[in-house]
Amino acid sequence: MENKGTNSDIAVDISNVTKRYGSFTALKNVSLAIQDNEFFTLLGPSGCGKTTLLRSIAGFEDISEGAIRLYGEDIADLPPNKRPVNTVFQQYALFPHMDVIQNVMFGLLRLGADDATAKARVGEVLELVQLTEFANRLPSQLSGGQQQRVALARALAPNPKVLLLDEPLSALDLKLRQAVRLELQQIQSETGITFIFVTHDQEEALTMSNRIAVISDGKVQQVGSAREIYEAPGNKFVADFIGETNLIDVDVKDVKAGHASCILPSGAAFSCHAADGARKGPGHLSVRPERVAVTTPAKGLLQGTATRAIYLGTDMHIEITLTDGEIVTARIQNSENTHVPNIGETVGLNFEASAARLLVD
Amino acid sequence: MAKKLDLRRFPGFLPMTWLCLFLLYAPLIIVMIYSFNDSNSITQWGGVSLRWYKDVFWGLEAEKFKLAAIHSLIIAVAAATVSTTIATMAATAMLRAGRFRGKSISFALINLPLMVPEIVTAVATLIFFSTIGFTTGLTTILMAHIVFCVPFAYLPIAARMQGIEDVYEQAALDLYATRYQAFRLILLPLMAPGVISGFLLAFIISLDDFIITNFVKGAGIETLPTAIFGAVKQGIKPNIMAISTLLLLVSVVFVTLSYLVGRMGQNKK
Numbered sequence: 001m002e003n004k005g006t007n008s009d010i011a012v013d014i015s016n017v018t019k020r021y022g023s024f025t026a027l028k029n030v031s032l033a034i035q036d037n038e039f040f041t042l043l044g045p046s047g048c049g050k051t052t053l054l055r056s057i058a059g060f061e062d063i064s065e066g067a068i069r070l071y072g073e074d075i076a077d078l079p080p081n082k083r084p085v086n087t088v089f090q091q092y093a094l095f096p097h098m099d100v101i102q103n104v105m106f107g108l109l110r111l112g113a114d115d116a117t118a119k120a121r122v123g124e125v126l127e128l129v130q131l132t133e134f135a136n137r138l139p140s141q142l143s144g145g146q147q148q149r150v151a152l153a154r155a156l157a158p159n160p161k162v163l164l165l166d167e168p169l170s171a172l173d174l175k176l177r178q179a180v181r182l183e184l185q186q187i188q189s190e191t192g193i194t195f196i197f198v199t200h201d202q203e204e205a206l207t208m209s210n211r212i213a214v215i216s217d218g219k220v221q222q223v224g225s226a227r228e229i230y231e232a233p234g235n236k237f238v239a240d241f242i243g244e245t246n247l248i249d250v251d252v253k254d255v256k257a258g259h260a261s262c263i264l265p266s267g268a269a270f271s272c273h274a275a276d277g278a279r280k281g282p283g284h285l286s287v288r289p290e291r292v293a294v295t296t297p298a299k300g301l302l303q304g305t306a307t308r309a310i311y312l313g314t315d316m317h318i319e320i321t322l323t324d325g326e327i328v329t330a331r332i333q334n335s336e337n338t339h340v341p342n343i344g345e346t347v348g349l350n351f352e353a354s355a356a357r358l359l360v361d
Numbered sequence: 362m363a364k365k366l367d368l369r370r371f372p373g374f375l376p377m378t379w380l381c382l383f384l385l386y387a388p389l390i391i392v393m394i395y396s397f398n399d400s401n402s403i404t405q406w407g408g409v410s411l412r413w414y415k416d417v418f419w420g421l422e423a424e425k426f427k428l429a430a431i432h433s434l435i436i437a438v439a440a441a442t443v444s445t446t447i448a449t450m451a452a453t454a455m456l457r458a459g460r461f462r463g464k465s466i467s468f469a470l471i472n473l474p475l476m477v478p479e480i481v482t483a484v485a486t487l488i489f490f491s492t493i494g495f496t497t498g499l500t501t502i503l504m505a506h507i508v509f510c511v512p513f514a515y516l517p518i519a520a521r522m523q524g525i526e527d528v529y530e531q532a533a534l535d536l537y538a539t540r541y542q543a544f545r546l547i548l549l550p551l552m553a554p555g556v557i558s559g560f561l562l563a564f565i566i567s568l569d570d571f572i573i574t575n576f577v578k579g580a581g582i583e584t585l586p587t588a589i590f591g592a593v594k595q596g597i598k599p600n601i602m603a604i605s606t607l608l609l610l611v612s613v614v615f616v617t618l619s620y621l622v623g624r625m626g627q628n629k630k
Contacts, residue, residue: 080534081534089528095533095547154532155535158536
């Protein structure tokens with residue numbers, strides 16, 4: 001089973017994994033190749049199967065079909081304690097009757113490390129997460145953020161080949177969450193351990209990950225960098241889930257070499273990038289609100305009436321109802337120079353070809 | 362809001378409460394008071410004294426009661442230990458093994474002894490022992506006690522274990538612990554208050570049992586409850602009241618301990 005060379009830089013190779021619970025299928029033929037030393041995020045709404053996939057890698061779920069390989073070795077049939085991966089649980093699951101040191105040392109002792117070696121390693125890890133002065137406290141004597149870092153230290157201590165993180169930031173408040181994001185990223189690059197991070201929070205995914213797999217309905221919808229996923233969403237779900245987007249109904253006349261020619265609802269012809277698999281006929285054009293410009297009706301590709309303005313501090317959201325009843329949102333900067341249309345005003349909407357993308361439904 | 366829910370406004374509750382309290386506790390209180398009676402009569406008050414307590418420990422029947430008490434204690438400790446172990450294993454299987462065939466039946470079987478009339482169990486056990494030719498004695502009492510103590514030990518243990526999420530054991534497994542290590546190092550310490558509470562409850566149930574013990578005990582072997590019953594049959598003497606008061610005290614202490622230990626760590630988090 002030597003599989004070095006071509007695959008040696010793949011940390012976790014998930015191939016055709018299916019997981020069924022009775023009649024419900026949680027994972028549908030999922031395949032992913034997670035690179036060594038990568039911060040990889042599984043992103044999706046709750047119930048999409050992302051946690052099931054993580055738990056399958058950890059060994060808490062038996063997969064129904066497929067294979068999970070860790071650096072070439074098939075681990076799908078190994079119990080959790082035989083897999084060289086560790087997990088940071090959503091609720092941390094720190095052992096309440098053990099202090100920080102005992103918690104962090106737990107894995108090392110089970111692996112057969114002697115007391116002195118284990119203690120030294122615990123010191124190292126606690127320093128990494130800046131918890132040295134709390135070493136003798138019980139979990140109940142720590143704040144949520146500190147508990148989260150103990151959980152991280154405990155999972156890092158045995159030096160796992162892959163670290164699995166199951167929504168570890170969801171229990172923290174916003175400010176702390178933002179700080180911990182940076183910290184996690186830094187720890188990942190310092191340790192060089194492959195991180196697989198599960199979240200439903202797209203902002204978290206976009207800011208931290210090298211690559212993101214968007215998962216919905218038990219299937220991988222798209223894999224790519226934050227920029228690729230945001231700017232070149234592969235399908236309607238991804239475009240809608242990541243950030244906000246306008247989906248404009250269009251009539252696709254032709255798709256050639258990744259380019260589509262289509263007719264906008266206003267009757268204007270428009271050509272732009274097309275996602276793989278886009279076809280002729282009725283389709284959806286995705287345009288991010290911040291790429292939509294509000295202009296005079298004559299200059300616009302689309303025409304409509306401003307129906308709502310939402311004040312967001314740094315920006316304003318203007319909702320424009322098109323003649324066919326569709327609503328398009330434009331996000332304009334809140335500055336003195338920008339013209340904010342009045343409610344009821346007839347306006348034109350403009351966007352560049354590079355801002356639009358024809359999606360697969 | 363508070364006024365409407367005031368218990369004093371519930372019609373008929375006050376007399377019912379007094380009736381229950383009176384029927385339950387008046388006899389106990391009278392026994393306790395009369396255990397300090399300095400008189401040979403069990404109805405006439407002759408002043409306060411510890412005379413009957415002295416009689417219990419050093420009087421004519423002291424040896425008999427002492428032996429019975431030792432029997433009771435040995436049986437209670439042994440029965441509580443064994444039944445707590447069985448109950449812990451049963452609770453682990455019921456609450457940690459997911460779904461398995463016969464799970465509801467197992468649950469019913471574990472708790473059945475609480476429902477079966479004790480006299481039926483007593484008669485059945487006696488018939489069973491005599492059928493297989495087992496000589497009745499301390500061993501038969503012990504075996505019978507282990508059986509009916511299991512559900513009492515099971516209840517607090519299962520209640521405690523139910524409150525412990527299995528994510529702790531998962532974390533232990535994830536950190537390279539074997540299943541047994543996850544149990545011994547994580548689950549068992551976390552559920553220890555439930556186990557202790559179960560042990561104490563089983564102990565007191567065994568200590569107090571009369572009906573089953575009376576059926577399966579061999580000739581000449583007495584536990585404290587059967588010894589008291591035997592003494593009462595020959596006429597109630599004040600020393601019985603002293604013994605009963607002592608037994609009541611032991612029960613109250615153990616039940617309170619069981620309750621307190623069971624609650625330990627419960628209000629954390």
